[in-house]
Amino acid sequence: MLLSLSLLSFALTLVRAGAPIGLYQLSDYHVGYEFYNTFEFQTIADPTHGRVNYVNESYAISQNLTYASWDTFIMRADPTTLLSVSDPGRDSVRIQSYKSYTTHVVIFDIRHMPQGCATWPAAWETGSNWPYDGEVDIIEGVNDVSPNSMTLHTAPGCTMPTGNRTESGIIVTTDCNAFDNYNAGCGVSAPTTNSYGPTFNANGGGWYAMERTNSYIKVWFWARNDRTVPSDVRFAIPSPIINTNLWGTPTAYFPNNTDCDLASHFNENKIIINLTLCGDWAGSMFNQDGCPGDCVTYVNENPAAFINAYWDLASVRVYE
Numbered sequence: 531m532l533l534s535l536s537l538l539s540f541a542l543t544l545v546r547a548g549a550p551i552g553l554y555q556l557s558d559y560h561v562g563y564e565f566y567n568t569f570e571f572q573t574i575a576d577p578t579h580g581r582v583n584y585v586n587e588s589y590a591i592s593q594n595l596t597y598a599s600w601d602t603f604i605m606r607a608d609p610t611t612l613l614s615v616s617d618p619g620r621d622s623v624r625i626q627s628y629k630s631y632t633t634h635v636v637i638f639d640i641r642h643m644p645q646g647c648a649t650w651p652a653a654w655e656t657g658s659n660w661p662y663d664g665e666v667d668i669i670e671g672v673n674d675v676s677p678n679s680m681t682l683h684t685a686p687g688c689t690m691p692t693g694n695r696t697e698s699g700i701i702v703t704t705d706c707n708a709f710d711n712y713n714a715g716c717g718v719s720a721p722t723t724n725s726y727g728p729t730f731n732a733n734g735g736g737w738y739a740m741e742r743t744n745s746y747i748k749v750w751f752w753a754r755n756d757r758t759v760p761s762d763v764r765f766a767i768p769s770p771i772i773n774t775n776l777w778g779t780p781t782a783y784f785p786n787n788t789d790c791d792l793a794s795h796f797n798e799n800k801i802i803i804n805l806t807l808c809g810d811w812a813g814s815m816f817n818q819d820g821c822p823g824d825c826v827t828y829v830n831e832n833p834a835a836f837i838n839a840y841w842d843l844a845s846v847r848v849y850e
């Protein structure tokens with residue numbers, strides 16, 4: 531309470547100073563067992579043609595493909611079954627929040643993300659009418675190749691500036707239109723290798739945060755040992771309010787601009803956490819990324835290669 535009052539009075543000082551306000555209140559705190567109540571297990575066919583079989587909640591629990599305690603939620607690909615060519619794919623889990631969000635901040639506190647050849651994990655948001663509702667990829671990559679990519683995918687008519695963006699990441703592409711460039715989207719790479727995969731995991735993971743307003747979409751990454759992580763992000767007990775104006779330069783910055791009206795390209799979105807194997811991206815880059823042989827065969831014949839293909843989530847918090 532004292533903390534929130536002092537933050538509030540600080541925020542009011544900023545208002546008086548004429549600064550824009552990045553103040554939000556906690557609306558959802560997903561932690562431990564709570565994920566079973568607030569996220570839906572999606573047993574859909576993988577839209578990106580991966581070698582996975584998304585399983586339902588009861589089956590995931592019975593096979594320990596998801597596991598919860600009071601402060602942990604783990605979801606993984608099956609690390610034990612040898613698959614035959616006719617099997618539908620390696621069992622994995624894809625969860626989507628029941629709740630939708632428009633302008634908001636989401637903070638992922640992650641201890642471990644899936645790693646291994648063939649893995650294509652993602653933590654992201656999208657709506658029911660893709661790509662017209664927009665898509666924000668907060669964490670995404672394939673085959674353990676670091677750094678992390680942060681990407682928007684939209685309907686036609688959304689392009690990001692090629693420069694003058696206050697961000698620590700590196701601009702990769704600027705056309706967000708999902709119908710151009712085989713849906714590459716407009717992406718930014720994180721500047722450090724500890725943002726993704728084995729290096730992220732070896733470091734104890736870290737925090738990803740995304741702020742969506744009609745004026746910009748920002749993504750921040752702080753490694754577990756980063757001394758600059760804001761206190762309203764770091765503490766395990768969630769701060770009742772946060773102020774994104776005190777968070778410093780984001781890793782990726784997608785500004786509203788004359789070539790992209792964010793409000794018309796982004797509608798209500800849900801949070802999705804998934805882990806696919808092979809498929810359009812991880813499969814096509816498999817050998818180039820230094821992985822051996824054929825991706826689907828690798829997935830079928832090497833269950834033990836997926837022992838580290840799991841998410842360990844400390845929490846997902848949403849502020850509005």
Ligand SMILES: *[C@@H]1O[C@H](CO)[C@@H](O)[C@H](O)[C@H]1NC(C)=O
Pocket residue numbers: 575576577578580624651652654667670804805806
């Ligand atoms: C997983 O997430 C990525 C996010 O970029 C998405 O493109 C892909 O379709 C998703 N795959 C599955 C199988 O859900």
Ligand SMILES: *[C@@H]1O[C@H](CO)[C@@H](O)[C@H](O)[C@H]1NC(C)=O
Pocket residue numbers: 586587588589
């Ligand atoms: C969940 O999946 C398992 C394995 O495919 C199946 O046997 C079971 O009927 C499913 N349960 C529900 C509630 O759909």
Ligand SMILES: *[C@@H]1O[C@H](CO)[C@@H](O)[C@H](O)[C@H]1NC(C)=O
Pocket residue numbers: 594597604
């Ligand atoms: C289920 O997974 C959790 C988390 O990885 C692990 O601690 C636990 O031992 C597993 N349980 C079984 C029965 O394998």
Ligand SMILES: *[C@@H]1O[C@H](CO)[C@@H](O)[C@H](O)[C@H]1NC(C)=O
Pocket residue numbers: 691692693694
């Ligand atoms: C960046 O800003 C400068 C000064 O306003 C302008 O001249 C330049 O064209 C801008 N560059 C891009 C890529 O927008």
Ligand SMILES: *[C@@H]1O[C@H](CO)[C@@H](O)[C@H](O)[C@H]1NC(C)=O
Pocket residue numbers: 744745786787788789790791792
């Ligand atoms: C965003 O940019 C569009 C032009 O593309 C403009 O019409 C709109 O007012 C801007 N929105 C905000 C919130 O600044």
